[in-house]
Amino acid sequence: MKMNSAVLAFLAVLLAAVTLQAQVAERPMPRIAKKDGRYALMVDNAPYLMLGAQVHNSSSWPSVQTKVWPAMEYLHVNTVEMPVYWEQLEPRQGEFDYALVDNLLKEARAHQVRLVLLWFGTWKNGSQHYMPEWAKLDPARFPHMIGRDGQAVDSPSPHSAAALEADKAAFTALMRHLKEADPQRTVLMVQVENEAGAWGSVRDFSPVAQKLFDAPVPKELLAAMKVKTETPTPNWLAAFGPDADEYFHAWSVAKYIGQVAAAGKAAYPLPMYANAALRNPLHPGAAGEPGTQGSYESGGPTDNVLGIWKVAAPALDVLAPDDYENDDASYLKVMELYHRDDNPLFVPETGGAGKERFFFTALGLQTIGFSPFGLDYTHRAASRSLNQGEPNRPQEEFLAPWAMNYRLIGPMMREVARLNFEGRLQAVAEEQGRVVRTLPFGAWEAIVSFGAARNNRGAGNPVPQGRALVAQLEDGSFLVTGYFCRVDFRPAGTEQQRKTQNIVIGTQQNPSAMIEGKWLHRQFLRVEEGGYENGAFKAQRIWNGDETDWGLDFGEEPVVLRVSLGTY
Numbered sequence: 001m002k003m004n005s006a007v008l009a010f011l012a013v014l015l016a017a018v019t020l021q022a023q024v025a026e027r028p029m030p031r032i033a034k035k036d037g038r039y040a041l042m043v044d045n046a047p048y049l050m051l052g053a054q055v056h057n058s059s060s061w062p063s064v065q066t067k068v069w070p071a072m073e074y075l076h077v078n079t080v081e082m083p084v085y086w087e088q089l090e091p092r093q094g095e096f097d098y099a100l101v102d103n104l105l106k107e108a109r110a111h112q113v114r115l116v117l118l119w120f121g122t123w124k125n126g127s128q129h130y131m132p133e134w135a136k137l138d139p140a141r142f143p144h145m146i147g148r149d150g151q152a153v154d155s156p157s158p159h160s161a162a163a164l165e166a167d168k169a170a171f172t173a174l175m176r177h178l179k180e181a182d183p184q185r186t187v188l189m190v191q192v193e194n195e196a197g198a199w200g201s202v203r204d205f206s207p208v209a210q211k212l213f214d215a216p217v218p219k220e221l222l223a224a225m226k227v228k229t230e231t232p233t234p235n236w237l238a239a240f241g242p243d244a245d246e247y248f249h250a251w252s253v254a255k256y257i258g259q260v261a262a263a264g265k266a267a268y269p270l271p272m273y274a275n276a277a278l279r280n281p282l283h284p285g286a287a288g289e290p291g292t293q294g295s296y297e298s299g300g301p302t303d304n305v306l307g308i309w310k311v312a313a314p315a316l317d318v319l320a321p322d323d324y325e326n327d328d329a330s331y332l333k334v335m336e337l338y339h340r341d342d343n344p345l346f347v348p349e350t351g352g353a354g355k356e357r358f359f360f361t362a363l364g365l366q367t368i369g370f371s372p373f374g375l376d377y378t379h380r381a382a383s384r385s386l387n388q389g390e391p392n393r394p395q396e397e398f399l400a401p402w403a404m405n406y407r408l409i410g411p412m413m414r415e416v417a418r419l420n421f422e423g424r425l426q427a428v429a430e431e432q433g434r435v436v437r438t439l440p441f442g443a444w445e446a447i448v449s450f451g452a453a454r455n456n457r458g459a460g461n462p463v464p465q466g467r468a469l470v471a472q473l474e475d476g477s478f479l480v481t482g483y484f485c486r487v488d489f490r491p492a493g494t495e496q497q498r499k500t501q502n503i504v505i506g507t508q509q510n511p512s513a514m515i516e517g518k519w520l521h522r523q524f525l526r527v528e529e530g531g532y533e534n535g536a537f538k539a540q541r542i543w544n545g546d547e548t549d550w551g552l553d554f555g556e557e558p559v560v561l562r563v564s565l566g567t568y
């Protein structure tokens with residue numbers, strides 16, 4: 001058949017349009033960036049803060065459960081963490097079913113949120129419960145660990161080459177599919193396995209594992225851990241003494257997961273992370289010794305083996321704490337320990353009444369995301385595992401303290417992420433006994449007080465729930481927001497003056513300081529309440545008089561201020 005030139009020209013235009021459409025639809029790859037020691041998750045080429053929530057383990061199969069979306073909307077999340085299950089993805093070896101993943105993509109897009117997918121593969125909470133049936137029925141290729149007593153443990157051995165290859169193949173298939181199905185980059189990150197490690201034994205004592213344990217420790221690990229022994233090729237016991245069992249298991253699990261991650265990344269290089277069931281950072285017990293005080297899961301990225309994981313699994317961008325610590329001091333210590341020069345802070349799971357305010361502490365540690373767990377059920381269901389002993393409350397009341405965070409930060413998420421990446425932002429939450437906090441910003445100090453009385457002397461809120469965020473926009477101009485707190489500012493002099501002068505802090509008037517013999521008092525030049533629209537701050541109300549005379553007070557309503565300061 002002959003085509004005339006008009007038809008050919010039309011087809012060429014059509015082809016160009018289709019190609020252009022495909023190009024337009026393909027968004028930049030999400031990635032983790034580092035600058036001046038600070039990290040950001042870059043989404044669509046700009047810093048992004050994951051205001052997240054994780055659904056319950058069984059909430060996305062066979063389809064997203066009905067309570068998920070209303071809860072997510074109420075919470076104002078921008079990112080939802082959802083599991084993808086090996087047993088669903090590969091019901092028969094080599095045959096893949098992408099229906100669940102495709103449904104998650106479709107639903108997330110319809111609800112205008114991004115996703116973090118959780119690969120429930122070889123490990124889920126230390127066990128292999130999400131392995132497909134064909135793997136569960138083949139213990140020769142998919143062996144359980146063997147405990148010290150010779151009994152099988154409810155945890156997969158990391159020493160099976162066949163299991164590793166099978167997991168790599170399945171995970172790679174998932175990533176390859178995402179590459180094709182998600183040019184919009186609905187999925188921002190992937191968690192490789194879930195809380196890997198073993199609860200029931202410190203390591204695998206099978207003959208295969210024992211042989212490796214008695215063999216020399218890999219050189220790169222010795223170098224990274226700066227191990228000095230008489231022999232240059234020590235085995236695990238010689239190199240690490242009483243920590244040998246635990247370090248060996250951490251290395252073995254990390255090495256396995258690092259290879260799964262690398263294989264997936266080769267197909268589609270999304271940022272990847274592993275999450276940790278923590279050990280108590282202040283009073284740790286022993287790894288994998290069930291029934292003993294403080295015993296914790298052995299082999300996962302707990303704070304004491306982060307260095308091992310970094311060497312063993314370089315394909316992982318982040319090692320992330322599931323922060324469920326009960327007491328505030330432990331909870332906060334965890335975030336400090338995972339905020340490292342070689343590791344951005346990301347809190348992929350958290351929970352517990354009263355812990356909501358620590359989202360602000362995480363912001364102060366430049367977190368790239370924060371994600372309470374299991375908020376898609378009623379409190380009654382959630383209380384089974386997470387909030388024992390608390391009275392049942394209606395779902396909205398249970399969600400409200402979490403929702404407050406995202407309702408406030410959501411509309412200016414991009415600005416907050418950018419200011420944090422640029423090192424201009426500080427944020428704090430109320431802690432027992434720390435009711436006044438001073439945040440240094442060069443020539444100014446922000447004074448945050450909780451349960452404020454006159455002169456910024458905090459008394460603490462009746463229930464500690466205060467949260468504050470201050471970011472420097474220009475020299476004397478700040479973005480200020482928070483809940484249940486008062487924020488004020490005091491002149492701090494230049495860096496040179498702070499070093500050489502004895503700066504006297506005034507107490508009697510507006511916040512003031514005597515610098516080089518001269519009193520400088522804070523003066524509000526302009527205080528605007530408003531918010532960001534398309535990247536620009538829009539003022540809706542000007543504060544003065546009663547609203548500014550005692551400092552800037554934040555209650556339970558979401559209020560954002562832009563403040564310009566001078567001195568007299």
Ligand code: DGJ
Pocket residue numbers: 057125194195322349373385
């Ligand atoms: C931590 C796990 O990672 C989650 O999948 C879930 O099991 C929670 N614990 C709470 O039960």
